[in-house]
Amino acid sequence: MRKSPRQTPEQAPATSTPGAPRDAWVVGGNRIPFARAGKKYSSASNQEMFTAALEGLVARFGLQGERLGEVVGGAVLKHSRDFNLVRESVLGSSLSPETPAYDLQQACATGLEATITVANKIRLGQVESGVAGGSDTVSDAPIAVSEGLRRALLEASHAKTFGQRVKAFAKVRPSDLAPLTPATDEPRTGLSMGEHQAITTARWGITREAQDELALASHEHLAAAWDAGFFDDLVTPFRGLVRDDNLRTDSSLEKLAALKPVYGKRLAGAAAGDGSSAEPTMTAGNSTPLTDGASTVLLASAEWARERDLPLLARVVDAETAAVDFVHGHEGLLMAPAHAVPRLLARNGLALGDFDLYEIHEAFASTVLTTLKAWEDDEYCRTELGLDGALGSIDRSRLNVNGSSLAAGHPFAATGGRIVATAAKLLAAKTAETGAPARALISVCAAGGLGVAAILESVPAADRTDDTTAA
C-alpha cells in the first residue's frame, strides 16, 4: 500500500530558502486514550502504543505512503530492545518507510521537546513536515537485574569453556536474584518526585483544599470536553479503551478530602522553611497516577499543509528550556518552568497576562499552584528569577480549560503531545470564533530539575504572512 509516495517537497526542489526562518504549524494530533497502569494496556509495549497513535494520525490526515520530514519522539521508561523505538514504529505504520525518525528523551518533557525540535527544523527549512510524540508504559516497564547477576551474566557470555561459565555463575548470591523494579526516584537524592514536591508544597504553604479544588476542576473540565466531542478528532481508541480511564466523573471535594496523603512522610512534625504547616497534603487524588499511553502531533510548514488541504491550527512561536539545582535543595525539583517562562516571555516581549490559554502540566496539583504562587511572589521573582518584581498572576479561568494530567493521566513522554494538540485545537477554535489571533502558554516540568515552556499562536487565515502558496 505504500509503493508510490506522493511527490513531497522533501523530494521536490526546495521551495524555501534553507536558513530563512518561517513558521512551523501544528496541523493536528492524535493520541490513544490514556490508561491507568496495569489496566487496559498492561500487555501493550511502547512500540505498539506509539504505532497505534501514529496510525490514527495517518488515518485522520490521509498520510498513507507519505514521506514525512521526520518523526521524533521517545519514551522515558524504555526497554533496551527499544533502542530505535520511533523508527521501528514508523516502519510498522502506514507512513512511507522512507520517513526518517529518531528517539529523544527528556523525562516528562519528552513530547514537548520533540515538538520544539521538529518545529525548529521546519522553521529552518530543513524539513517540511514532521511528527512529534511520545509513548510510555509503566505496566510494561523494563525490569533490570541486580548488579551482581548482571556482571555474572556478562562474564558467562564471554566465557569460552563450561568451567568458566560455571565459575561465573558461582559468584551469584541469592540476594542478587531479586529483580530491580524501575523507580522514578531521583538518582541524586533518592527521593521520589512526589516526596520532592511534598517539600516544595510545604515550603510554599499550598493548602490541601486548593490542591483538591484544582484536581476536581481537572476532572470536571476533561469530562465536559469528552462529552462535548472535543476529543473526537484528537483521540483514536486502542485495545477497546475509548476514553481516558483515569477520568472520574463522580469526583467531589468531599471524596477528595477523604483521601489519605501519600507523599510527605518526611514532613510529619517538621516545620517548613517559612513557618507554614508541614502537614502532608498530597493524596492520590491531587497527584497524577501512573499511566500508559502514547500521543503524536503533526507539524508542517504552511506550504506543505496547504498542498494537502490540511488545517493550520496554531504556529509554534518560541520555546525555552530551564533546569534548576534541586540536588542541594535550593530549588524544588519541579520548579524549572518557573524559571523558563519569564525568560521566554522577555525574549518575546510578552507579559504573563498576554495569553488566552495556559496549559500547565499537572504533575501534581501543588506543582501548578506552587508555580503560580512563585510568579506572584515579589521576593522570589527578584532573588531567584532576576526580575524587577513579581512576574504576575494569570486568569485562572484560562488555565487547563479542558483538564490536564490529573484527570487524563500522565504517560510521561506522551503528555507533551496531548497538551500541544489540545492547545492548538482550542486556539484555532477561538480564532475562528473571534477572528483575532489567540495565544497559549505551555509549561511542562520534568524529572532532573528540568522544565520546558512554549508559546503557540493561532492566526486568522487573512493575517498569515508566510502562507505563500495560498493561491
Add this chain to the structure above:
Amino acid sequence: MTDSYVKAVNSGVTKTLAKKLGLPRPAVLRRFRAGDPLTVGPVLVLGGTPGVRDDADRVAEALLAWDLDVRQTADDTTRWGAVVVVLSGIERPEDASAPVLALSASLRRLAPNGRVVTISRAPADTDSPELAAAREGVDGLLRSVAKELRYGATGNGIQVTDDAPVDSPNVLATLRFFLSAKSAFVDGQLLRVGAGAPSDQGAPSGDQGSGAGLDQPLAGKVAVVTGAARGIGAQVARTLARDGAKVVVVDVPAAGEALAKVANEIKGTALQLDVTADDAGARILEHARARHGGIDVLVHNAGILRDKLLANMSADKWDAVVAVNLAAQLRITEYLLGANGFSSEPRIVSLASTSGIAGNRGQSNYAFSKAGVIGHTRAFARLLAAPGGPGGTANAVAPGFIETDMTASIPFVQREVARRVASLQQGGQPVDVAEAIAFLASPGAAGVNGQVLRVCGQNVVGR
C-alpha cells in the same frame, strides 16, 4: 463468517456424500477479480428477428464492443456464459412466446455462474391494457426463471423506460453489472433504467469496453461512507476505493481503531463521528470539503439492531434504531442538499434491508427504519430528478442474509435456515452489497433513480 456447509458440499468426500444424499448443494459463487473475463463463456442474445435491424442487434453489437463472444443463434455444443433475452419489442402477450421458448431451449446449456438477463420496456402509466400485460408479464417470467437456475447462475432484468434506447450507456452499464461477477448475489431482481441526467455522460458505452473508465469509474470522486469501521461498510469503502474514489470513512468514535485501519488500507481519511449528532451533516461536509474539495457520493450504511418482539419493545430500543438507521440518514442528506454540499450531481445510496420489505418477526423497529429508508430514497429521488432540481440519483440497496459479525450472532438453526431459503441457497458476502453500491454510485447508473436493489440471492421473502 464463513459458510462451512457451502465448502463441504463442494469439495472432497463430503461433496460425494452430499451428491448421493441429494442434499442442496449451494455453488461457490464467482466474484469479481480484476483481469478476469466478464462472463464465464459466450453470450447468447435472443429476441431478434433475422434480417431486421432491431434492439437485439443493438445489444449484440454493444456486447461485441466489450470483446465478448456474442452469438444470436443457439447451438447444441456451446456452454453459455450468459443469455440476454431482448423483449423490448413485445406489444402483445403472444409476442413473448418465441424468445422465451428460445431461452427455454438454451437454459440447460447455461454454464455454472452463468447469467440470464432480460431487457424489456418498463410498464408506464400510459400503456394500453394489452401492452401493460405484455410488459408486466416479464416480471413474473424473470423471477421464476431465476428460481430455476442452478450452480450459481442468476437471472435479473432491466426494465428500460420509454425515454431511453436499449443501447443507451445507462442500460449497457446496468447490463454489464448484471453479466459480471460483481452481481454474484443479486438474483431475481428487475431494475428500472431511464435516460438519466443528460450531463452524466461519463457512462461506459459500447465503444469503451475495456477503457480506464471501466476500471476506475469513480476516479476523481469523493465518497463518504458511514458505519465504515467494519462489516459491510468497511467493504463498501474498499470497493469504492478500488473503483478510484477518495473515501472518507465515518464511524462512531468508539470504533475509531478499526476505522483507522480501514482508512489506512484504502488511503482514505477517517472521521470519527456519531451520525445522530445534530451537527453530523455539517462536520461531514466540513471534513470532505476542506480535505477533498467536496462530496460526490454518499453511502448511508451506519445501522444498528435492537431486536425485540413489539410486545416487549422498550422506548430506548425503538428510538435508538430509528435514530441511527433512519433519522440520521434523513438529517444528513437534507443538510447536504440544503447546503449545496455535493460538488457534482449527488449519488446517494442508502442501506435498506429485506426486513424492511417483507417484515420480520422481532424486528418491528428495524423493519420500520428500513422501510422508512425506502420511503425517503424514493422521495429524495423525485426531488433530485425534479425540473430545476440538482439532478443525481438516490437509491437503496436491500441486503438479505449477508455473512457479517452481525449475522454470525444469530442462533445456528435460524442462521442455517436463513442461508438456505434463497435461490442461491447461501448467504452473501459484504462485498456483494458493496459491488451493488459501487454500481449505483458509478456514472453508468445515472439512469437508475429511486430504486431498491435487493442483494439477497433471491430470498423467498418479499419481491
